[in-house]
Amino acid sequence: MRELLARGEDHRDIGRRTGVPAGQAYLVGTGRPTDGGHSSDGTAPRPGEQAAPQHLVSPPHENPTSKQVVHEWIAARVAADGQQRRAGAAREERE
16 A cells, blocks of 8 residues: 555545555555544654545535435424424414
8 A cells, every 4th residue: 555655546546446445545554543543642744644534534524404305204204293293383373
């Protein structure tokens, strides 16, 4: 992995080429975890090390409430629950 880093490959590409997740490619290539859980004992940066590598292991942020399937699920739950329907109707009357 260090050879691939030296050639300018990034950790995601190295992961794809070697069949491991990018975060593991980072760990193997640098000897440091991507979560920042290593100590910063003043050692020099290692080849391929990034200041903030967390993005290599974290999935992209997603707000599931913005998905239509979530809205449909909520509507179905409310429709199936009389108490929820009454609460919704009372709220609409107040607005």
